[in-house]
Amino acid sequence: MPSERITFPGHDGTELAARLDLPEGPHLATALFAHCFTCSKDIPAARRIATRLAAMGIAVLRFDFTGLGHSEGEFANTDFSSNVADLLKAADYLAARGMAPSLLIGHSLGGAAAIRAANRIDSVRAVVTLGAPHDPEHITRHFAEALPEIEAKGVAPVELGGRSFCISRAFIEDVQAEKLDDALHRMKAALLIMHAPRDEVVSIDNATQLFIAKKHPKSFVTLDTADHLISRAEDAEYAAEVIAAWARRYVDLPMAAPAPDTPEGIVRVSEAAPDGFLQDVQSGQIHLLADEPQSVGGTNRGLSPYGLVAAGLGACTSMTIRMYARRKKWPLTGVSVDISHDKLHAEDAGDGKPGKIDRFTRKIRLSGDLDSEQRARLLEIADKCPVHRTLSHGAKVDSELVDVEL
Numbered sequence: 001m002p003s004e005r006i007t008f009p010g011h012d013g014t015e016l017a018a019r020l021d022l023p024e025g026p027h028l029a030t031a032l033f034a035h036c037f038t039c040s041k042d043i044p045a046a047r048r049i050a051t052r053l054a055a056m057g058i059a060v061l062r063f064d065f066t067g068l069g070h071s072e073g074e075f076a077n078t079d080f081s082s083n084v085a086d087l088l089k090a091a092d093y094l095a096a097r098g099m100a101p102s103l104l105i106g107h108s109l110g111g112a113a114a115i116r117a118a119n120r121i122d123s124v125r126a127v128v129t130l131g132a133p134h135d136p137e138h139i140t141r142h143f144a145e146a147l148p149e150i151e152a153k154g155v156a157p158v159e160l161g162g163r164s165f166c167i168s169r170a171f172i173e174d175v176q177a178e179k180l181d182d183a184l185h186r187m188k189a190a191l192l193i194m195h196a197p198r199d200e201v202v203s204i205d206n207a208t209q210l211f212i213a214k215k216h217p218k219s220f221v222t223l224d225t226a227d228h229l230i231s232r233a234e235d236a237e238y239a240a241e242v243i244a245a246w247a248r249r250y251v252d253l254p255m256a257a258p259a260p261d262t263p264e265g266i267v268r269v270s271e272a273a274p275d276g277f278l279q280d281v282q283s284g285q286i287h288l289l290a291d292e293p294q295s296v297g298g299t300n301r302g303l304s305p306y307g308l309v310a311a312g313l314g315a316c317t318s319m320t321i322r323m324y325a326r327r328k329k330w331p332l333t334g335v336s337v338d339i340s341h342d343k344l345h346a347e348d349a350g351d352g353k354p355g356k357i358d359r360f361t362r363k364i365r366l367s368g369d370l371d372s373e374q375r376a377r378l379l380e381i382a383d384k385c386p387v388h389r390t391l392s393h394g395a396k397v398d399s400e401l402v403d404v405e406l
């Protein structure tokens with residue numbers, strides 16, 4: 001997956017560090033990711049979600065807010081409003097590159113910032129929050145013991161996640177004054193709220209309040225046993241898959257035009273992760289997964305390679321039968337095809353050569369008021385399906401190495 005390290009000016013002109021994760025195939029849409037409070041763009045959840053979305057054709061810009069991660073500036077001089085302003089600057093950067101974001105994703109306080117910013121970014125069609133608070137002031141509960149000192153001195157250090165941050169009185173006053181209900185009432189973009197019932201940092205009742213305040217279209221999906229940081233890989237991948245599937249309903253994902261010499265376009269298969277066998281399969285705006293069974297080291301989250309071949313044969317068989325019956329105006333009301341795959345000794349197949357060959361067994365069910373001659377003819381037509389012919393006659397596969405752009 002191509003990934004660019006970039007910088008752009010933040011709300012006060014300081015340089016913000018960012019990473020733009022790009023699809024290897026067609027670029028269908030762009031998402032803008034806002035990280036959680038005192039986190040960074042490189043938190044595992046942000047990285048994993050961006051990687052999975054990029055594999056599905058959605059470019060993702062994730063950046064560090066002012067004073068965090070690799071971005072310049074002083075964190076002590078920032079507040080919730082400056083986070084929103086940074087988010088708007090990130091959207092401006094993408095728009096200037098011709099990649100205006102249609103999807104905003106915000107994690108925790110970043111989710112609150114995404115809600116506040118959504119109405120000010122014309123290109124946004126959908127917003128996703130992950131463990132977001134209903135009131136930004138919620139975060140002050142995690143350093144409540146330091147609030148008197150902050151009030152008295154104007155700024156004080158607090159310990160968050162084992163690190164020290166300076167929090168200012170201006171920050172406290174800003175989050176205390178911020179209410180999201182008005183932004184939610186006015187939000188025209190669709191909203192997907194994702195939250196874990198066992199989130200111990202931002203409780204699940206926050207998701208309820210966000211959902212009630214937003215008018216339709218809105219959706220809620222539980223993250224089940226995930227923690228607040230969505231630290232487990234399987235939880236982050238699940239979130240990414242749900243986001244991509246949900247966003248298709250609201251974000252315009254154009255179908256990439258195939259090249260003249262590839263009438264069906266390019267099918268790109270790439271590893272979803274370096275461990276295991278899970279693969280992302282992308283063809284235009286269509287995405288699916290390939291995998292191996294758990295018995296051979298996979299996670300069984302997608303069809304096996306031979307399963308995909310069997311699916312191609314079954315689909316082609318059904319389509320070919322339907323096309324013929326439609327042309328003949330025969331009363332065919334339904335078609336289903338069961339495909340199984342195994343190995344067969346070549347001698348048993350009458351090939352006469354030693355060794356084994358692949359055998360696909362096809363069982364076809366036809367529904368409708370068809371007579372015996374029509375049913376027999378449709379069985380003959382099944383053998384004329386193009387995929388059947390390819391498997392029967394063989395095909396030539398040309399391979400070449402392509403240099404990877406770094």
